Amino acid sequence: MNPTIEVQGLRRAFGAKAVVDGLDLTVARGEVFALLGPNGAGKTTTINILTTLMDADSGTARVAGFDTRTHSTEVQRRISLTGQSAAVDDALSATENLIMFSRLAGLDRVAARRRAADLIERFDLTDAASRRVRTFSGGMRRRLDLALSFVVTPEVLFLDEPTTGLDTRSRRDLWDLIRTLAAGGTTVFLTTQYLEEADQLADRIAVLHDGRIAALGTPAELKARIGGDTVELHDARGELVREVATDGSIADLRRALDVLEAEGRDGTVALRRPTLDDVFLAVTTTRRTEEHA
Numbered sequence: 001m002n003p004t005i006e007v008q009g010l011r012r013a014f015g016a017k018a019v020v021d022g023l024d025l026t027v028a029r030g031e032v033f034a035l036l037g038p039n040g041a042g043k044t045t046t047i048n049i050l051t052t053l054m055d056a057d058s059g060t061a062r063v064a065g066f067d068t069r070t071h072s073t074e075v076q077r078r079i080s081l082t083g084q085s086a087a088v089d090d091a092l093s094a095t096e097n098l099i100m101f102s103r104l105a106g107l108d109r110v111a112a113r114r115r116a117a118d119l120i121e122r123f124d125l126t127d128a129a130s131r132r133v134r135t136f137s138g139g140m141r142r143r144l145d146l147a148l149s150f151v152v153t154p155e156v157l158f159l160d161e162p163t164t165g166l167d168t169r170s171r172r173d174l175w176d177l178i179r180t181l182a183a184g185g186t187t188v189f190l191t192t193q194y195l196e197e198a199d200q201l202a203d204r205i206a207v208l209h210d211g212r213i214a215a216l217g218t219p220a221e222l223k224a225r226i227g228g229d230t231v232e233l234h235d236a237r238g239e240l241v242r243e244v245a246t247d248g249s250i251a252d253l254r255r256a257l258d259v260l261e262a263e264g265r266d267g268t269v270a271l272r273r274p275t276l277d278d279v280f281l282a283v284t285t286t287r288r289t290e291e292h293a
Contacts, residue, residue, distance in 0.1 A: 051076075120147070
């Protein structure tokens with residue numbers, strides 16, 4: 001692995017509460033990495049440390065080859081952060097926002113206008129280029145917010161719950177855009193509460209629980225830990241009355257159906273595969289039970 005992000009023993013407490021507690025992780029160059037966890041698990045605190053907005057109490061974090069504490073300026077030059085709220089000026093148009101950010105990044109007038117035009121096209125904002133941002137939908141605002149992050153193309157893009165509040169179509173449009181950015185070589189570090197989002201986008205996923213990583217792997221690896229497919233039998237009210245494990249092959253599906261038929265049960269059947277919801281619930285419940293014990 002050629003790591004773009006390296007974290008060792010990271011810890012950050014607020015008062016007596018350790019929000020990030022001995023975090024270790026690495027993210028490869030060009031990877032889409034998703035950090036999952038319930039509210040208060042430490043996701044946003046982790047991003048704030050990695051983007052130099054906050055110092056850790058202990059441990060080390062390196063982003064794009066630089067220590068976030070001792071070389072924060074070098075880190076800032078190589079990253080972009082899109083937070084939970086779109087950081088755009090409602091009184092300006094999309095083009096004016098992009099020109100302003102380009103000028104702040106050091107581009108001259110001509111270069112700033114050229115960059116704004118390129119980003120308007122790249123992020124599918126052509127039809128809204130001259131409209132005031134206050135008239136934008138949530139999805140359009142998020143696309144503009146991401147476009148602003150690419151005024152200077154970052155090595156690492158941090159997305160802190162980027163699709164919160166978006167409708168289904170806007171969320172899926174943004175997923176396509178994130179895939180395109182990652183395919184272009186940008187490392188994406190994503191936090192989200194939408195498990196389907198992580199399943200669709202991430203090369204690897206870490207489940208954060210009480211400031212520590214409780215599970216780490218590809219979506220397929222994490223779901224495989226929960227178990228294989230099951231054939232479910234539901235009664236007329238839709239309630240689950242029986243389930244039979246299966247490997248998903250045609251022969252084994254027939255076997256599972258034969259088991260249900262032999263038991264003389266009535267109802268409708270469905271094939272169910274493990275989801276990240278199952279992983280999330282299993283991991284956080286196990287950790288909570290261990291802590292109580």
